[in-house]
Amino acid sequence: MTATEPMMIDCGPHGKRVSAVVCRHLVQRDPAPCGFVENNGDPHDLQAWCHRCEETFQLEGGMTDAFKQYNGMAIVCVVCYDESTARHTIPVTE
Numbered sequence: 536m537t538a539t540e541p542m543m544i545d546c547g548p549h550g551k552r553v554s555a556v557v558c559r560h561l562v563q564r565d566p567a568p569c570g571f572v573e574n575n576g577d578p579h580d581l582q583a584w585c586h587r588c589e590e591t592f593q594l595e596g597g598m599t600d601a602f603k604q605y606n607g608m609a610i611v612c613v614v615c616y617d618e619s620t621a622r623h624t625i626p627v628t629e
Contacts, residue, residue: 541579546612555581555616558605
């Protein structure tokens with residue numbers, strides 16, 4: 536793998552795909568959306584977390600040990616990432 540090649544993951548349901556990083560809250564099957572904050576728009580380095588993680592990140596002042604423990608980062612494939620986006624994006628109301 537070179538610096539320009541994306542990291543791959545073998546996701547059981549989706550096969551070998553480009554990987555992404557999300558917080559543990561986004562991979563839980565909670566029926567209520569918990570918000571979706573994308574942290575990097577690069578299609579080869581997708582990163583996101585929920586609204587609670589964003590609040591914790593701001594309160595902690597960055598990527599502290601306490602934040603990392605709360606976040607519980609998980610590596611998923613891009614299909615799982617897209618499914619998390621759809622499940623946890625909270626619609627904007629006017």
